Amino acid sequence: MTVRFPSSRALTLLILAAAVALLPLLFPSGYYYRVAALVWISGLAAVGLNVLMGQAGQVSLGHAGFFGIGAYAVALGPAHLGVPPWASLVLGAVLAGALAWLVGRPVLRLRGHYLAIATLGLGVLVAIVLTNESRWTGGPDGMRVSRLVLFGWRVAGAETWYWVTGGALLAGTWLALNLLDAPTGRALRALHDSEVAARVAGVDVAAYKLRAFVIAAVYAAVAGSLLALMNGFITPDQAGFLHSVELVTMVVVGGLGSVAGAIVGAAVLVTLPQLLTLFQDYENALLGILIMTFMIFLRDGIVPSLGAMLPGRRGAGAARAA
């Protein structure tokens, strides 16, 4: 690792807090609050996935499965089990974490493309179950989600959700940044650079990979719950392969290993389709071209690429650490 500066962690948080606080000044309508809230939610999932992909160096092509578990937890809990939405959110996160912990050991033993297909399969299986168990989940058409009520306060409206999700992203980012500076973060980076070297240095490689997998799953589940509660509606597409790819692309486009990058990547991937709806029929073709272009020309990701352009002490290394 290159030399890191103690300020970069605080700086990331400060910039994010400022962005959350000041962006509404630029918003002409409620629609913008909604899009920004979507960015914060995807950002939360991407920050979690970055712990797994960027820090531990393990790919997951099925992360939307955990997102879907969180989303359907807050949908099914109140509708079928009588669990209040907030408790369902916690339950969903625990469930996703438990599943990740359970399958994590055998899955994370795999390498490269074998790991990719195993995580892909896992995610697709969750999506298939959610689609098929239509008596519970409403099938491919999705289901309604009851409103979040906290201490008698009914959380509703784009503006309110903007602040709730913004706060959740700030908390998640703070946790992730702290984690990366803790021994866990150092161990993860070590095994990213070289698994063998990390093992020789006494890092329990399997245990740390598993920890990163569980953390990433919990982040995704919470993000999924927030999305379901905000939209008041959920479909199995949220757990599908394409959404998994979107999450991975966010992390890579922003800059693998950079917490700030994960959020920037989420902003790009959420706002792009909103802009592309202007092109109607050509929307998907353009989205495909843009993803390819980003990956070919900014293969290190936006934040590290920008960091490398800045002169002086805040070089690429500092940007990666942020």
Place this chain on the structure above:
Amino acid sequence: MPEFLQFLFSGLTVGAVYAMVALGFTLIYNASDVVNFAQGEFVMIGGMVTVFAHAAGVPLPLATLLAILAAVAVGLLLHALAIEPARGASAVTLIIVTIGASIFLRGVAQVLFDKQAHGIRAFSGDAPIVVMGAAILPQSLWVLGGAVLTFLALWLFLDRTVMGKAVLATAANRLAAQLVGINTRTIMALAFGTSAAVGAVAGILITPITLTSYDAGTLLALKGFAAAMLGGMGSPLGAVLGGLLLGLFEAFSAGYLSSSYKDAVAFLTILAVLFLMPSGLLGRRAVERV
């Protein structure tokens, strides 16, 4: 017994298609280390171009030829415009590039063609052939025969021609291949073209049975990838074996257990196998160099 035979034949038919898609994955992976998630789109192009060319009055044999040529052109363009410029990027980045390509191709197909499902009439009629109480569609025989011919042609090409040996050499060791004077860039283009042709053939053969649409490739790519990994990534024989096994598992579980979980079988199988054999059925054990 008739039931068993029925499931066996439908499993082999679907399995042959998975095997062809998996073989396409393997060809490209061996030549370039790229896992091409746009593989399913070659199958879609094969089906859709045939359907639309035939509807425009082109005779069926010529329409299928057009479809294969279209897929090969797309494969070569994919290599030249997306894979070659991204050389040296990480495996994940390359995967995202090919997924971007697959989203792009789907987007173009939905504009160029439409969003409906389309079929073509079976090549030699729809009257089922009855074998020991099981009804077999003549088109299934076309699929199986076409797949066998494709495998044979590929094997002859790889084993008996200088060009084919150059492909194998590139797969074995790219640097060494370059040192003996093989133009590995041409070989990679060749792999993308061949892989596209194999995919298109699969798409043409299966369209009379399953219909096709602009997004028919997505699930096929995932299952083809699963089949290739099941056999062991990089092994052509493994790809064929993995494809056939997935097709059979799917048909038997759909027949005897539940058809609504048919699509889950491929992914359950791959997880179960990888938990026990982390390099697939025929894959080499990976040794990491430090």
